[in-house]
Amino acid sequence: MLHKYAVLLRMKWVEMFEYRLASLVWVFGAMTQPLITMLVWMNIDREASATFILYFASLIVVERLTTAWDVWELDREIREGSFSYYIVRPFAHVHWAIAENLVYKLVFFVILAPVWLVAAIFVPALRLKLDWGQLALFVFALLIASAIRFLFSYSFGLLGFWVTKVTAIYGMLEAISLFFSGRIAPLSFLPPVIQQLSFYLPFRYMVGFPVELLTGDVHGTAGDGFLLAIFWMLCFLALTFALWKRGLKKNQAVGG
Amino acid sequence: MSIHVQHLQKNFQVHVRNAGWIDALRSLFHREYRTVEAVKDISFQIESGEIVGFLGPNGAGKTTTIKMLAGLLYPTAGQILVEGFVPFEQKVEFKKMMSLVMGQKSQLIWDIPPMETFLVNKAVYEIEERAFQRTLEELVELLELQPLLGKPTRSLSLGQRMKCELAATLLHQPKVLFLDEPTIGLDVHTQEKVRQFIAKYNREHNTTILLTSHYMGDVTALCQRVMIINHGQLLYDGDLQILSEKLTPYKLIEVRLPEVPSVSWEKYGELVGVDEGKVSLRVARERVTDVSARLLHDFSVADLNIQDPPMEEVITLAFQEEVHAS
Amino acid sequence: MRRNLRIFREFFRTCLVEELEYRSEFLGNLLSSLFGIAIAILTIQIFFFQTDQLGGWPYADVLVLLGIFNTLQGLIDFALKPNMSRLLQNIRKGTLDYVLTKPVDSMFFVSFRHLVFWRLVDVLLGLGLVAYGLWVKRYVPTLSDLLIFLVTLFASLVLIYALWMLLMTTAFWVIKIDDLSFVFNSFFETTRFPIGTYRGWLRIVLTYVLPAALITSTPASALLGNWSVGATLITVVVAGIFLWLSRLFWRYALRSYTSASS
Numbered sequence: 003m004l005h006k007y008a009v010l011l012r013m014k015w016v017e018m019f020e021y022r023l024a025s026l027v028w029v030f031g032a033m034t035q036p037l038i039t040m041l042v043w044m045n046i047d048r049e050a051s052a053t054f055i056l057y058f059a060s061l062i063v064v065e066r067l068t069t070a071w072d073v074w075e076l077d078r079e080i081r082e083g084s085f086s087y088y089i090v091r092p093f094a095h096v097h098w099a100i101a102e103n104l105v106y107k108l109v110f111f112v113i114l115a116p117v118w119l120v121a122a123i124f125v126p127a128l129r130l131k132l133d134w135g136q137l138a139l140f141v142f143a144l145l146i147a148s149a150i151r152f153l154f155s156y157s158f159g160l161l162g163f164w165v166t167k168v169t170a171i172y173g174m175l176e177a178i179s180l181f182f183s184g185r186i187a188p189l190s191f192l193p194p195v196i197q198q199l200s201f202y203l204p205f206r207y208m209v210g211f212p213v214e215l216l217t218g219d220v221h222g223t224a225g226d227g228f229l230l231a232i233f234w235m236l237c238f239l240a241l242t243f244a245l246w247k248r249g250l251k252k253n254q255a256v257g258g
Numbered sequence: 259m260s261i262h263v264q265h266l267q268k269n270f271q272v273h274v275r276n277a278g279w280i281d282a283l284r285s286l287f288h289r290e291y292r293t294v295e296a297v298k299d300i301s302f303q304i305e306s307g308e309i310v311g312f313l314g315p316n317g318a319g320k321t322t323t324i325k326m327l328a329g330l331l332y333p334t335a336g337q338i339l340v341e342g343f344v345p346f347e348q349k350v351e352f353k354k355m356m357s358l359v360m361g362q363k364s365q366l367i368w369d370i371p372p373m374e375t376f377l378v379n380k381a382v383y384e385i386e387e388r389a390f391q392r393t394l395e396e397l398v399e400l401l402e403l404q405p406l407l408g409k410p411t412r413s414l415s416l417g418q419r420m421k422c423e424l425a426a427t428l429l430h431q432p433k434v435l436f437l438d439e440p441t442i443g444l445d446v447h448t449q450e451k452v453r454q455f456i457a458k459y460n461r462e463h464n465t466t467i468l469l470t471s472h473y474m475g476d477v478t479a480l481c482q483r484v485m486i487i488n489h490g491q492l493l494y495d496g497d498l499q500i501l502s503e504k505l506t507p508y509k510l511i512e513v514r515l516p517e518v519p520s521v522s523w524e525k526y527g528e529l530v531g532v533d534e535g536k537v538s539l540r541v542a543r544e545r546v547t548d549v550s551a552r553l554l555h556d557f558s559v560a561d562l563n564i565q566d567p568p569m570e571e572v573i574t575l576a577f578q579e580e581v582h583a584s
Numbered sequence: 585m586r587r588n589l590r591i592f593r594e595f596f597r598t599c600l601v602e603e604l605e606y607r608s609e610f611l612g613n614l615l616s617s618l619f620g621i622a623i624a625i626l627t628i629q630i631f632f633f634q635t636d637q638l639g640g641w642p643y644a645d646v647l648v649l650l651g652i653f654n655t656l657q658g659l660i661d662f663a664l665k666p667n668m669s670r671l672l673q674n675i676r677k678g679t680l681d682y683v684l685t686k687p688v689d690s691m692f693f694v695s696f697r698h699l700v701f702w703r704l705v706d707v708l709l710g711l712g713l714v715a716y717g718l719w720v721k722r723y724v725p726t727l728s729d730l731l732i733f734l735v736t737l738f739a740s741l742v743l744i745y746a747l748w749m750l751l752m753t754t755a756f757w758v759i760k761i762d763d764l765s766f767v768f769n770s771f772f773e774t775t776r777f778p779i780g781t782y783r784g785w786l787r788i789v790l791t792y793v794l795p796a797a798l799i800t801s802t803p804a805s806a807l808l809g810n811w812s813v814g815a816t817l818i819t820v821v822v823a824g825i826f827l828w829l830s831r832l833f834w835r836y837a838l839r840s841y842t843s844a845s846s
Contacts, residue, residue: 009381013367013374020369020410034770038777045781046635086330087365092353093382167612174616177623186630193633254332254346256270 006093010101018105029066029113036062039186052127053217057188059128060216063118064209065185066110068148072099073172076159080253089250096156096246103152132218139224143212146231151208153238160245163252184210189221197221204238207231259339260434260466261304261327266336268297268322268490296322298490300336306433307464309456311471311481311498313573319490320470324436327468328358341433354383357427361439364419365426366411372422373407376429383430390429397425400455417448424455437469441476453479474569486576494576498569505575506567509546511539513553514561526553535560588692599699613702621654621709624776639780646778647717649804651710652737653776656744656800658706660772664748666698668765672755680841691834695749714807725807732806732816739823740799746826747771747794749834756837775800795822 040058044051076099079085088095122128132140155172162168180186181196183205189197200206201222211227214220220227274290297319304310314320325331326338329345329352338345343352366375380390398404401421406414414422420440427435437456441449457480460467471477477484477498484501486494494501511527514536523529526549527541541549550562628650632643641649671694674680683693718725725733751768774782774790779797782790790796798819805811 006381006384009378013370013378016374017367017370031766031770034773038773041783041786042631042638042777042781045639045783046631083360083363084365086325086358086360086363089330089348090328090353090356090358091365091379091382092350092384170612170616174619177619180623181626181630186627191634192630196630250348254330 007097007101010098011105014102014105018109029110032065032069033062036065036185043187043191053188053219055125055127056217057213057219059118059121060213061185061209063114064144064147064212064216066114067107067144068151068208068212070103070148070152070155072103072152072155073159073162074169075099075102076156077162077169080159080162085253089253096242099156100152103148107148130216132216136215136218140212140215143207143215143228143231146228146235147208147212150204150231150235150238153235153242154204154208157238157242157245160242160249163245163249179205179208182206182210183208184213188217188219189214190219201226202230204234207234259303260306260308260341261302261468262337262339263303263327264301264337266297266300266323266326266338267295267334268319268326268331269334270294270296295490297326297333300487300490300492302485302492302495304466304468306466307460308483309460309467309469309481311469311477311484312487313471313477313484314487315472315577318488320487321438323487324358324438324468324470328356328436329353330358354430355432356434356436357430357432358436359423359427359438359440361420361437361442364411364423366419366422368412369410371408371410372403372414372426375411375422375426379426379429385430389431393429393431394425397428400458401425417444417451420444420448420452421455424452428459431463432465434466435468437467437471439471440469441471441473449473449475450479456480474573478569486573488577501576502566502569502572503543505572508540508542508567510565510567511541511546511550511553512561512563512565513537513539513557513559514563515557516560519557588689591688591692592696595696595699600701610702614705617702617705617709620706621713624650624654625713639778639782641778641780642721644717644721644723645804645808647720648714648807649717649778649800650776651713651715651717652800652804652807653710654713655707655710656740656775657772658703658708658710659741660744660748661700661706662703663696663699664745665765666700667695668752670694670698671752672764675755675841684838690838691749691831695745695752718807721808723808725809729807729809729811732811733803736798736806736811736816736819737803739819740803742823742827743795743799743819744772746823746830749830750826753830753833753837756841771796772799795826798822 036058040054043054043058047054076085079088085095088098118128122130158168158172158175165171181192182200182203184200186192189200189206189210192200200210207227207230211220211231214227215224270293271291272294274292300319300323312320312323322331326333327340327345329348332346340352341355343349343355345352366372367378376394379385385393398407401424403421403425406418406422411419411422424440440456441452444452453476456467456469459465460480467480469476469480482498483496484494484498485492486501508528510530516535518532518535518537523532523537523539527539527545530538530540532538539549546564550564553559553562625647628638628643628646631638632646636642638646671680674683674694680694684690686693748768751764755764771794775796779787779790779801787797802811802815802819806816
């Protein structure tokens with residue numbers, strides 16, 4: 003198992019450097035929207051500028067380190083039929099996906115960490131005031147967040163066995179999650195209804211919660227946050243398993 | 259016994275799509291389905307080490323059958339055993355002893371060299387280092403892969419890619435190999451190479467091979483035994499030569515003459531064509547020797563050539579006549 | 585020019601026929617467009633939950649601006665974006681030669697060959713939002729407001745086209761990147777909010793170097809009755825200059841392309 007993973011990781015690594023390196027430009031492309039949102043907030047509340055800079059910088063980093071595009075990959079593989087090649091081989095498809103996610107997230111981290119460190123020299127707002135315990139909590143929340151997002155994306159991709167327009171629906175959910183995940187603003191700046199909803203919906207635990215831990219401004223208690231985060235992770239884990247089993251059955255019934 | 263198939267049947271539910279605006283709207287809420295019987299009732303057995311050609315026009319049910327044999331689809335009814343496994347259970351042991359090549363789809367990783375795919379398969383199939391090296395060496399030599407191993411897959415030609423595809427599927431030395439249109443889109447020269455390789459590999463490893471193709475050349479070059487399928491039913495299962503004799507009970511005799519005399523050729527056989535210095539006749543199989551002797555006696559023949567009717571013709575006839583399995 | 589219009593009409597027709605083939609997709613696309621604009625309005629609502637102005641613009645004015653943004657975005661997705669991937673492919677595979685041998689203006693041809701009609705829904709929705717913003721403000725534009733609005737909107741379109749082509753033309757040199765449109769999108773996103781939202785050097789760049797400030801803010805101001813002849817003239821002149829620059833750049837790129845491939 004470990005050996006298989008090592009080989010897959012190496013392959014994904016080589017693959018990325020061979021061609022997909024160009025797609026890393028997206029790291030920077032994906033920054034525009036949060037940066038503009040940050041500027042808008044800084045315009046609304048000038049005194050709190052430093053808070054917004056830290057919040058949105060953290061958001062960009064967490065966003066990149068948790069992002070998963072498995073729904074698009076699965077959609078393509080199921081549509082083109084190359085998914086069959088994963089079924090006839092004795093190693094489940096999900097491992098390929100996990101390996102890919104690990105590699106890309108590592109690369110994003112390697113790019114973004116130094117950028118942050120250099121930026122912190124010039125922008126005092128970016129200097130973190132966390133002790134090791136808080137940092138550990140952040141890393142833990144980040145891991146859960148990327149697990150939730152991966153499982154969310156992957157289980158949605160599995161829906162492709164039944165529905166043809168999965169990516170479109172997923173895109174809509176991503177857009178809705180703008181408001182609940184903390185991407186549009188720190189939770190405390192949102193209307194009370196949205197704040198309450200965000201607390202219970204899964205989206206905050208995909209992005210917003212780790213960001214709050216990193217900026218040191220947790221909404222509610224961290225304990226509650228972790229409970230809900232783990233709850234959602236287990237939900238999506240169960241969902242992924244269920245969909246995988248049924249999806250394979252469905253695929254065997256109608257062909258791929 | 260390598261493959262055992264009994265009363266195999268597969269139905270699909272197909273979504274009926276209509277063209278109009280209103281129908282498009284309606285289909286969002288209510289979908290109409292129609293049942294398509296892709297495979298109606300098929301039974302056959304394949305011995306270990308046999309190469310069997312699976313022939314049929316598009317949509318005949320070839321690919322559906324192959325997919326059921328490989329475990330990608332489960333049958334609506336009937337039984338399949340491949341090397342003692344029930345394919346659709348998708349047991350790891352089953353996956354490790356079979357392989358599937360689909361001519362129109364690729365398992366090679368697009369952006370990186372084929373060697374990377376080989377290494378991934380080595381890990382995934384848990385192939386031992388020694389066995390891997392040995393098999394790889396053999397495949398590289400047989401398929402002349404050496405110059406291709408280090409190039410990104412996307413820069414390979416279709417033919418080169420198919421060779422690598424074959425290598426990737428054979429690394430774990432499967433006992434059973436399913437080839438679905440392996441030569442599709444390849445040029446004549448590469449088709450020939452791939453055929454030679456498959457024949458040689460089968461001889462040396464005694465691999466059971468089931469091959470679908472709509473190129474007659476693949477089948478005539480590789481398979482003694484063919485199964486002809488159309489509309490989800492097996493029309494013929496048996497020797498290719500016998501089929502040919504049965505369906506086309508004649509041969510073609512071509513006579514070259516210094517000059518073509520104007521005689522009534524009908525007494526020798528059915529006239530197919532007269533060219534400058536060349537006459538083609540269609541003659542019943544049992545009269546071939548007789549007619550040739552007479553031709554040689556009656557005219558000053560420069561050259562005489564006896565041919566079997568082209569295989570395409572045989573198969574077209576087979577599809578039309580719906581001859582049942584003998 | 586007349587001939588170009590005729591050719592454009594032909595492009596229009598063939599693409600429309602193509603699209604009618606996929607009419608079952610229409611409803612889904614319509615839904616996603618409606619959804620998109622709803623999200624954009626909600627975003628504005630979130631900001632106005634904390635403030636009563638954005639960059640000096642009150643709520644209703646920002647709605648008008650957002651409407652114009654949506655309209656322009658729809659036009660980009662309708663006519664410009666569908667052509668980009670093909671242009672990149674043409675350059676990469678050398679099939680641009682076919683285009684160059686055709687008796688049409690090459691820049692015109694590569695930028696308008698393919699159209700995606702359902703995106704015009706976004707244009708309609710955008711105009712609807714503009715109307716709604718005006719209604720919220722209870723402002724009825726005068727005839728001169730409308731006239732100046734149309735002039736500045738046209739100038740914005742020319743400006744967008746010029747900036748777009750400037751970026752696409754770099755594809756002659758930067759061929760490794762699959763998708764250049766996100767660079768443009770990043771820039772275009774800044775026009776979603778009034779220019780007053782930005783401060784410092786960013787504002788200077790977006791006003792004088794990459795004139796994002798002109799693209800949505802000028803037509804929106806015009807429609808709201810805050811226009812001046814001077815600002816309108818500047819917009820038109822700037823658009824003209826950028827169009828001229830983009831043509832110059834395109835010709836330069838073609839020269840180096842043809843001399844390199846022969």
